[in-house]
Amino acid sequence: MANMIVASTKTLITSSPSLPPTTTTPRPKFHLPHISLPRLPKLLSLKSAALIAATTTTSLSLAPLPSMAEEIEKAALFEFNLTLPIMMAQFLLLMVALDKIYYSPLGKFMDERNAAIKEKLNSVKDTSGEVKQLEEQAAAVMKAVRAEISAALNQMKKETAAEVEMKLAEGRKKVEAELQEALAVLEKQKEDTIKALDSQIAALSQQIVNKVLPL
Amino acid sequence: MNVLSCSINTLKGLYDISGVEVGQHFYWQIGGFQVHAQVLITSWVVIAILLGSATLAVRNPQTIPTDGQNFFEYVLEFIRDVSKTQIGEEYGSWVPFIGTMFLFIFVSNWSGALLPWKIIQLPHGELAAPTNDINTTVALALLTSVAYFYAGLTKKGLGYFGKYIQPTPILLPINILEDFTKPLSLSFRLFGNILADELVVVVLVSLVPSIVPIPVMFLGLFTSGIQALIFATLAAAYIGESMEGHH
Numbered sequence: 489m490a491n492m493i494v495a496s497t498k499t500l501i502t503s504s505p506s507l508p509p510t511t512t513t514p515r516p517k518f519h520l521p522h523i524s525l526p527r528l529p530k531l532l533s534l535k536s537a538a539l540i541a542a543t544t545t546t547s548l549s550l551a552p553l554p555s556m557a558e559e560i561e562k563a564a565l566f567e568f569n570l571t572l573p574i575m576m577a578q579f580l581l582l583m584v585a586l587d588k589i590y591y592s593p594l595g596k597f598m599d600e601r602n603a604a605i606k607e608k609l610n611s612v613k614d615t616s617g618e619v620k621q622l623e624e625q626a627a628a629v630m631k632a633v634r635a636e637i638s639a640a641l642n643q644m645k646k647e648t649a650a651e652v653e654m655k656l657a658e659g660r661k662k663v664e665a666e667l668q669e670a671l672a673v674l675e676k677q678k679e680d681t682i683k684a685l686d687s688q689i690a691a692l693s694q695q696i697v698n699k700v701l702p703l
Numbered sequence: 704m705n706v707l708s709c710s711i712n713t714l715k716g717l718y719d720i721s722g723v724e725v726g727q728h729f730y731w732q733i734g735g736f737q738v739h740a741q742v743l744i745t746s747w748v749v750i751a752i753l754l755g756s757a758t759l760a761v762r763n764p765q766t767i768p769t770d771g772q773n774f775f776e777y778v779l780e781f782i783r784d785v786s787k788t789q790i791g792e793e794y795g796s797w798v799p800f801i802g803t804m805f806l807f808i809f810v811s812n813w814s815g816a817l818l819p820w821k822i823i824q825l826p827h828g829e830l831a832a833p834t835n836d837i838n839t840t841v842a843l844a845l846l847t848s849v850a851y852f853y854a855g856l857t858k859k860g861l862g863y864f865g866k867y868i869q870p871t872p873i874l875l876p877i878n879i880l881e882d883f884t885k886p887l888s889l890s891f892r893l894f895g896n897i898l899a900d901e902l903v904v905v906v907l908v909s910l911v912p913s914i915v916p917i918p919v920m921f922l923g924l925f926t927s928g929i930q931a932l933i934f935a936t937l938a939a940a941y942i943g944e945s946m947e948g949h950h
Contacts, residue, residue: 565726570736571838574743576846582750582807587799590757594772594779595798597764 789939812927855945
């Protein structure tokens with residue numbers, strides 16, 4: 489893998505010195521993004537640069553280049569070593585540790601809290617049912633009381649009505665009796681008067697006769 | 704010749720200013736093996752950040768979450784959501800894996816862009832995001848492969864290998880190939896994105912030191928986040944895929 493990178497740097501190195509003979513302008517700016525040229529400047533002595541410039545691009549595997557590749561510190565981008573198993577072990581340890589201090593305790597805490605809240609919520613719902621029941625009970629009581637009251641009222645009304653009726657009847661009877669009595673007295677008086685008048689009529693008629701017929 | 708040396712000097716000067724180093728490593732020897740020390744150092748910083756902030760935020764959870772706890776709860780909800788979407792109802796035991804995958808990659812990527820690593824001079828190579836080293840990304844991708852094999856085998860036993868001839872046995876080679884392309888694409892996607900992002904920023908900074916690189920830096924932050932999400936989502940998707948039943 490490292491060779492790949494080194495190989496890629498080789499082509500870059502060889503192409504840049506081959507340019508100057510054709511173009512006179514220096515163009516360092518073009519090479520700025522090539523960040524994979526770590527130790528390039530100090531390696532490229534003028535001698536080797538001249539050598540490279542002399543050779544064509546097909547001479548990549550010629551003498552100076554392997555030494556260059558050795559001198560360039562290995563750009564070990566894809567180098568595997570003991571770091572890998574150590575990272576694995578570290579990760580597993582981190583996982584266990586985080587589980588002990590973070591996931592398990594906090595997760596348990598959160599679950600418990602959720603359960604508690606749910607329970608409280610349910611209990612609140614239950615009391616609302618209770619309230620409803622109480623309300624129903626109250627309504628029933630009110631209904632019963634109302635019925636009772638209306639019944640009592642009705643009965644009282646009936647009683648009073650009966651009493652009033654009775655008293656009325658009594659009073660009427662009394663009045664009738666008094667009337668009867670008064671009528672009877674009146675009748676008697678009338679008869680008496682008539683009788684008295686009858687006796688007087690005889691005397692008066694005698695007087696009239698005596699007056700009219702002076703005998 | 705004059706022109707050539709001139710151009711070489713210019714190049715050298717620019718190179719010294721920009722200080723672009725690709726594939727340069729700071730080596731440590733551990734038991735006869737070499738390791739990329741700069742990757743390990745930055746990964747330790749990332750791990751310290753993760754563990755430290757998580758410990759601080761979750762130390763004393765409140766019923767009504769405070770700022771830090773709120774943020775970590777949001778992150779956990781997010782991870783659970785990703786896992787649940789990709790894996791399904793049995794996502795619970797995979798939350799640590801997916802979550803750590805996401806958080807580690809995310810913090811690594813952002814650390815490369817946000818932490819001033821350049822302050823610390825190494826004898827060789829330079830500090831950068833741990834995810835711009837191929838070892839890290841391949842390690843994570845291989846762990847993902849192991850994870851989805853483990854998920855499939857524990858769920859379905861040896862019947863898991865039945866999926867290789869699932870629609871028709873003709874697809875057997877392609878199905879086997881998939882097991883190789885999955886970690887390959889995972890690791891190279893992450894590695895390439897992060898390395899390219901950091902290189903673009905460095906090169907732009909070396910060319911135009913002010914203002915112009917800022918949009919690219921923001922683009923880099925965006926890409927980093929997206930890459931972390933993609934890695935975690937794909938890992939979850941692979942696990943979910945190997946766990947789902949082929950009826």
